[in-house]
Amino acid sequence: MFLTISLSGDAANPATDLGYLLHKHPGKAQRFSTSYGTAHVFYPEADDARCTAALLLETDPAALVRRGKGKGRGGAPDAALAQYVNDRPYAASSLLAVALSGVFSSAMRGVCAARPERAAAPLPLRIEVPVLPARGGAALVRALFEPLGWRVAAEPVPLDTEFPQWGDSRYVRLVLASETLTLAEALRHLYVLLPVLDDAKHYWVSADEVDKLLRAGEGWLPGHPEQQLITSRYLSRRWSLTRQAREALELVRLAEADDSEVEAIDNAVGEETEAEE
Structure with missing residues (x-):
């Protein structure tokens, strides 16, 4: 599962300032251990006009089961198998939200000694989540993000592109864009609303x-x-x-x-x- 955060800029306000704001150098690929796998941060593009940071989370299914004390999701009869065969490695969820808060903790608090003025200012941001569980559909996605100042594109993911008659899945491809929010606000929105849309958490609340x-x-x-x-x-x-x-x-x-x-x-x-x- 992964998401990308993009910043637009120019020569006066280069987009590569995103590296300072996230406290992650655009020229490096970095790895971070989490309780349920490994988080990777890398930059598919980084220049003055546009900079994109990607957060990729590789989950460890055995760690999920071990830390979940062997409990299946939802109490279904096939819960034992569902612990190992599920959408957790692919779909954005509370796992990604927790990784986001751990890897970008300073950015989420709005802390940036190198670029304090940019950390405190609204930025031209674009966030993409390729596969987001949305229990409530695209309408709920819009109802959650639009009041916060986001322009929302939530495209339902078909069950199977080879069989369009099967209809859409419960997943959407989410694209958020805004010029009125700080990076810290954007990260806090994601931290809360990703697990809300999934309507599930991987740990005891x-x-x-x-x-x-x-x-x-x-x-x-x-x-x-x-x-x-x-x-x-x-x-x-x-x-x-x-x-x-x-x-x-x-x-x-x-x-x-x-x-x-x-x-x-x-x-x-x-x-x-x-x-x-």
């Missing part, structure tokens, strides 16, 4: 996932029209965690509307609750 969601969703998730779906799916429909996250997001929304600090709103709500009791 514990309480610390709420904090991860709130950090990655800062600045965009509180006001997103699909916040409820995003929160529920990201937290694997664990009701208690979903409620906790949505309460925290509502506090953020109220604080932004009132131009106050979240702590002040939280204290006010707590005082009202105590008075009612």
Whole structure:
């Protein structure tokens, strides 16, 4: 599975600045170990006009089963076989999202000492995900990304090009383009929404996932029209965690509307609750 991130530029603002922003040199191919395989970062093209970074994740099926404690996906009768025969090596999922956050952790935080002005500025970005599981189809892909400032092209992948009568699969080829977002914002969107669209995670969702969601969703998730779906799916429909996250997001929304600090709103709500009791 892989995705590409492209930046357009010119002589004054060369696209090769993407290497500084991602903290990965365009002239090198690099490898990084992950819990479930090996992540590769390389640049298919790199000049002043256009620079493209590719993140390729090679998964280890045995590691997936071992770390999953032998549990199959979905509890189906053929779950034992499904642990080894599945779409995880090919389709973007939470595996790719976790690799993205690990390999590009500084970029996701917007940290770049060499090019701080470009890290803080909106950039002409293009992101491609060749095979993305989309439970909800292309319409849901657009509903999730378009409110964030992306132009979205989500082309359904046919089940078999030799047999068009079989129809489309649940996968899409995704292309995102924007000139209004920073690289950090783009990476955080992908980190949250890739597993949301797949509607599955390769690891047990514990309480610390709420904090991860709130950090990655800062600045965009509180006001997103699909916040409820995003929160529920990201937290694997664990009701208690979903409620906790949505309460925290509502506090953020109220604080932004009132131009106050979240702590002040939280204290006010707590005082009202105590008075009612």
